[in-house]
Amino acid sequence: MDPNRDVVVVGGGVAGLSAAVYTARQGLDTLVVDPGGSILRRNARLENFPGFPLGVDARRLLDLLGEQAEAAGADRLDARVTRVSLVDPDGREGGNDGSDDDARFAVATDGDDRIRARHVVAATKNEVGYLEALDGVELVDRGKTYVDADERGRTGVDGLYAAGRLARKPHQAAVCAGHGAEVAVTLLEDADVPFYxxxxxxxxxxxxxxxxxxxxxxxxxxxxxxxxxxxxxxxxxxxxxxxxxxxxxxxxxxxx
Known part of the structure; x- marks a missing residue:
């Protein structure tokens, strides 16, 4: 696996996979890291997702979104992200010989993977422990923990975005999928990727x-x-x- 990426998406639910579709289709080297535990898989039947007038099996929808992200060029890693930290000016944090000098973030997983990325999209519902090493990330406690982000997913850390439920979007699959796409377009604009x-x-x-x-x-x-x-x-x-x-x-x- 290539340890140097343009985008690491943390979380493989509808928000994260939608974001990955958009960044990968525009040529950014995108990796989705997720252990496969999206809460949507508990849903018995998804009745309000656009395009399915008779409803759709939520697990099927997630499978299809995963296939779509891969078809767009994204890679997937079955693991849990344990830490996201900033790469220091000398490139030492999370780095090794031949690493990407433009990387802002070092991403560690429970499988001992060490990945460097220019951008990170956090899309893990209410799981935030892996962000604790980042100064500038503001957390909001509303019974559940969220990341403080603007409407387009930008956080207080340049290059870090929050999507879906983690960004306090409603607990609705269609809303979170749409926000994941919006966050990806925001990332493309911020990165000056040619995009119309x-x-x-x-x-x-x-x-x-x-x-x-x-x-x-x-x-x-x-x-x-x-x-x-x-x-x-x-x-x-x-x-x-x-x-x-x-x-x-x-x-x-x-x-x-």
Whole structure:
């Protein structure tokens, strides 16, 4: 595994995976670190997520978001982040020979992984212990612990963002997924990554108006559109052909 990354996303729920889709699609080397414990997997049926008029299995939705992040180019690491710290001016914290001189953060996991990153997106619901080494992170106690962030996820530490529930967004999957995407777009803007809109437009949409295709966009012809649509239909039929194979999860206090 490459220990030097543009973006490390801490948490593999809807907010973290949505953020990873956007950063990876724009060419940032993105790693999602998560032990697989998203609270959404306890949901028996997700009835209010846009695009599923009859509802969707929450575990299936998370699986699909994970596939989408990987298809966009993100990597995933099955581990729990234990510490995020700033790299000191000499690059010693969390570093080693050949490490990325532009990295702001050193990320450690319970699997003894040591990762360096320019940006970190924290998307772990209410888990904040791994941020304790960072000066400038303001925590908010509302019965649960949150990270103080502006509406677009920026925290008091340059390059560190909070997404979804950790940023005090409502306990709704669609809201948290949308906020994860917004945080990723904010990160792209702050990092000066060329970006207009994440659009796939029909052939000629821009060029027939004597415009260059903007960064983050592409034009595809009818044959390419049909090919992509056919692949998507095949994948959808396959993913939804059978009920999700994993047993239903419940609250940890109810487990024997």
């Amino acid at each position: 809109h994440d659009w796939v437009a029909p052939e000629g949409y821009f060029t027939d108006r004597d415009r260059e295709v903007p960064p983050g966009c592409e034009e595809i012809d009818a044959a390419e559109r049909r090919e992509r649509e056919a692949a998507a239909l095949d994948a959808t039929r396959e993913r939804f052909a059978e009920p999700h194979p994993d047993p239903q999860e419940t609250h940890p206090s109810l487990e024997e």
